[in-house]
Amino acid sequence: MKQTRTYTIKGMHCVSCAMLIEGELEDRGISGRCSYAKQTVEVVGDLDKDIDKKVKEAVEGAGYSLSE
Secondary structure, eight states: OOEEEEEEEEOOOSHHHHHHHHHHHHHTTOEEEEETTTTEEEEEESOOTTHHHHHHHHHHHTTOEEOO
C-alpha cells in the first residue's frame, strides 16, 4: 500500500536545491518530489519504519535540514 509523508525543509534557495534533494533521495531508493516554492519534500511509496531517518540523511547529504 502506497503511503505519502511530507517534510518541511530549511535552507533551499532555488529549484536546483530541490533537484539536489530529489537526487539524494533517489540515490537511497526513495521516491520523492521536492518543492522549492513550498519548502517541502513529499515522499511516496511503501514507507518503512526507518523512512524518517533515511529522508533526514538524504536532505542533510544535499546540504539542507529538516524543519522540526
